[in-house]
Amino acid sequence: MSQEPSFTFYTYSAATEPEEQRWAYTGIPDNFFGDVHSARAAVLELRNDVIDDPDGEWPRMHIEKIETLPVSKDTLLAFLNDGVGAFIKRYEIVETID
Numbered sequence: 320m321s322q323e324p325s326f327t328f329y330t331y332s333a334a335t336e337p338e339e340q341r342w343a344y345t346g347i348p349d350n351f352f353g354d355v356h357s358a359r360a361a362v363l364e365l366r367n368d369v370i371d372d373p374d375g376e377w378p379r380m381h382i383e384k385i386e387t388l389p390v391s392k393d394t395l396l397a398f399l400n401d402g403v404g405a406f407i408k409r410y411e412i413v414e415t416i417d
Contacts, residue, residue, distance in 0.1 A: 323389035325408060334379035334415060342404025349403060350383075354395035355413060358382050362416050379417050386409040 329352045332341060352358040362380050369375035388394045388408045398406035 323391045323394075325387045325389045327384060327386050328352065329355050329382060329384055329413075331338040331362050332357055332379050332384050334381050341410075342407055344400070355382060355384070359414065359416070366416065377417075379415055381412045382416065383410050384413045 330349050332349075350361060352360075352361065359382055362382060366377055366380070369377045386408045387406050389398075394406055
């Protein structure tokens, strides 16, 4: 019996976002990265852009590690029909950037 692979990715979100709503479909795209270093670099670049804007207000941001469900036809259909949340097996906050 073959086992479909699952994958680990990283993303980020505003720390003010309610955890129970984190993976609800909002129409706002998420950014995903293959490693925590790339996710952190993106958040720091975003923070620098916000701080450089005199009207910008920086929210605390979480860097999150996500693990997908094993990739299969059914899980891909869930992803396509129901959004990213339907494809996530587990996630955890690995860092917070103030």
